[in-house]
Amino acid sequence: MTSFFPKSIVKRRGFTLVELLVVIAIIGILIGLLLPAVQAAREAARRMQCTNNLKQIMIAVHNYHDTHGKCPASTTTLGNYTGSYPSRAYYIGARTVLLPFVEQSALWNLCLSDSQDVAAGSSPWNGTGPDGRADWNYKVKIDGYICPSDGKAQEVSNSGWDALQTGRANVIFCSGDAPWACQYNEKYEGNAKGKVGSRGFFMPEMWKSLAVCTDGTSQTLAISETCTGDNKEKTVKGGVTIANSMYNGDVIPGNCLVHGYDANDRTMIAQPGDAWRGTLWYDGRAASSCFTANIPPNSPTCIWSNSYQWIAGGAQSYHSGGVNVGMLDGSIRFVSETVDCGNVNAYQVTSGKSPYGVWGGMSTPQGGETETM
Numbered sequence: 349m350t351s352f353f354p355k356s357i358v359k360r361r362g363f364t365l366v367e368l369l370v371v372i373a374i375i376g377i378l379i380g381l382l383l384p385a386v387q388a389a390r391e392a393a394r395r396m397q398c399t400n401n402l403k404q405i406m407i408a409v410h411n412y413h414d415t416h417g418k419c420p421a422s423t424t425t426l427g428n429y430t431g432s433y434p435s436r437a438y439y440i441g442a443r444t445v446l447l448p449f450v451e452q453s454a455l456w457n458l459c460l461s462d463s464q465d466v467a468a469g470s471s472p473w474n475g476t477g478p479d480g481r482a483d484w485n486y487k488v489k490i491d492g493y494i495c496p497s498d499g500k501a502q503e504v505s506n507s508g509w510d511a512l513q514t515g516r517a518n519v520i521f522c523s524g525d526a527p528w529a530c531q532y533n534e535k536y537e538g539n540a541k542g543k544v545g546s547r548g549f550f551m552p553e554m555w556k557s558l559a560v561c562t563d564g565t566s567q568t569l570a571i572s573e574t575c576t577g578d579n580k581e582k583t584v585k586g587g588v589t590i591a592n593s594m595y596n597g598d599v600i601p602g603n604c605l606v607h608g609y610d611a612n613d614r615t616m617i618a619q620p621g622d623a624w625r626g627t628l629w630y631d632g633r634a635a636s637s638c639f640t641a642n643i644p645p646n647s648p649t650c651i652w653s654n655s656y657q658w659i660a661g662g663a664q665s666y667h668s669g670g671v672n673v674g675m676l677d678g679s680i681r682f683v684s685e686t687v688d689c690g691n692v693n694a695y696q697v698t699s700g701k702s703p704y705g706v707w708g709g710m711s712t713p714q715g716g717e718t719e720t721m
Contacts, residue, residue, distance in 0.1 A: 370643035379458050386416035394496040395667050398518075399680050401492050405519055405571060406678040408449035418443045418566070419558045422530070422550040423632025434715065441632025442521050442550060443566075452493050460489075489515035493629055497666040500586065501576045501626070514575040517629040520662060520710030522569040523638045524548025526696040526709040527599045544698050549676065549713045550638065559677065561713040565676035569711045572639055572663040572673045572683075574649070582616050584609070584648050585664050588625050588635050589617035591650040594660055601642035601650075601660035608648030608660075612687035622654040639663045641711035642704045643692050645671040646685045646690060676713070683707070 404615040420442040447456035487504050488600040494501045504515050523530040524547030545551050549561065549570060561568050577586025593603040611617035618657055623635035625711050631637060639662030650660040663683075670684040690705030700715050702708030709717030 361459070361484075362585065363449040372388060391497065391667070397671070398495040398497060398665075398667070399672055401495070402519065402573070402672055402679070402680050403485070403573060404450060404492055405446065405491035406674040406680070408446045409570065409661055410444060410678060411449045413558060416555070417448075418555040419549070420637055421555050422523060422548075424553050429670055441630060441637045443519065444630045444632065450490070452490060455488060455490075456590075464510040466509045467676050483663045487513050487515075488629075488673060490517065490629055493519050495515035495573050495665065498575055501698070515629050517626050517637070518573045518576060519571055519639050520574045520626070520639050521550035521571055522548055522711050523550055523634065523640055524700070525600055525640055525642045525702045525704050527594060527640055527642065527652075527660045528642075528696070529636045530657065530659045531557060544696070546699070546714055547696075547709050548640070556713075561676055561707075563713055563715060563717055566678045566679060567710060567718065568643060568713045570674045570676045572645075572671050573632045573665045574626050574639065574662055575664040575666060578627060579624055580622060582620050584615055584617055585646070585666065586625055586647045587617040588621045588623035588651055590653060591660070592647075592652060594650060594652050594658065598695040599652075599658060599660075600693055601640070602658040602694075604643055604648055605692065608650045617648050621651050621657075623651060623657065625649060633657065634659050641702075641707045642689070644685050644687060644707070645683055 351625075353400045408676075409419055410581060411715060416678050422442055422504055424440040424445075424508050434655040444456075447453065466626060489502070489504050492515065498518055501516045501518055504513065523546070526544040526547040528544065530548075545554055549556055549568060575585035577583065577588070581587035589608045591604050591607045592602060593607045596603075610618050621635070622635075624631055625636060628636060635649070639649075639660050641663070643661040645661075645663040646665070647661045649664070651657040663673070664670045667682075670687075671680055673683050687707045688705035689707045691703050694703035695705060699715075701715050709715060
């Protein structure tokens with residue numbers, strides 16, 4: 349009699365626990381290798397978007413120049429200027445007057461009732477808020493002014509003051525290599541501060557033509573990026589630290605590197621100042637919207653005091669190794685945080701070549717330097 353059943357039955361075999369663990373370990377390793385690549389690709393995309401934003405802003409600067417025959421001032425005086433704080437507090441920054449040139453005409457018209465006078469360099473403009481400050485409580489975020497790598501820049505918050513609820517901005521303007529050049533307006537200060545207005549292209553109430561850039565527009569810094577922070581921010585990226593040691597009969601930016609960091613944690617600053625680094629997109633004060641090229645990028649941002657916001661540094665980013673910058677010819681470059689900064693312990697100069705190396709030389713439109721990256 350024939351049997352329909354095989355003499356032997358082949359047993360089906362499953363995964364053992366060891367084999368399963370090996371497979372899981374291999375998958376974990378592959379994911380571990382893939383994640384950094386994904387993160388790097390995302391950062392590369394964010395950095396490209398940041399570069400594109402800066403490019404659009406430089407196009408806006410050139411369109412502004414074509415319209416008005418000059419580039420915007422870094423900031424415009426509000427109220428009646430007396431030469432003392434807070435009447436020295438400038439609030440209408442270059443980011444504001446560039447609004448019509450970055451497809452934000454509706455917001456521009458909302459900000460100012462007589463936009464043409466301010467845009468073309470007529471001042472002072474009388475604000476409606478305290479101390480002549482415009483009461484711009486606009487909960488608006490301007491994407492073109494924001495670096496996507498700065499997570500905090502995506503916030504729209506009051507930043508510690510209920511009266512101010514608006515968006516932030518990462519783009520900042522170059523005020524040369526002299527720390528106290530950012531704040532002082534030669535129109536009112538005269539020779540009191542050594543005539544440092546020529547050290548940077550974007551200065552308080554100085555509307556300059558591209559023709560003054562005798563060093564060449566392709567070799568002169570116009571804008572960079574910064575990290576945003578709240579008032580009295582404590583972190584290096586986004587914070588502004590008070591460094592009284594910068595002033596020693598003259599201004600020495602290198603003291604910012606010595607005294608700007610917290611003694612126990614170099615990701616934190618030593619003495620947080622009452623400053624709004626990129627917190628208010630319309631704010632034109634130096635500590636909010638300017639930088640000086642006298643210490644390396646991604647160093648602390650230092651001011652001498654809350655009332656006298658002479659700046660050392662200020663160019664910062666969350667991109668690895670440096671910052672994106674826009675040159676006056678409209679080109680965009682990446683500057684390493686190891687860029688040559690010459691002698692950071694040299695006193696600031698009022699004319700001639702910058703003592704702060706290639707970085708400082710790039711920041712002066714008529715210093716006689718030919719340095720470039």
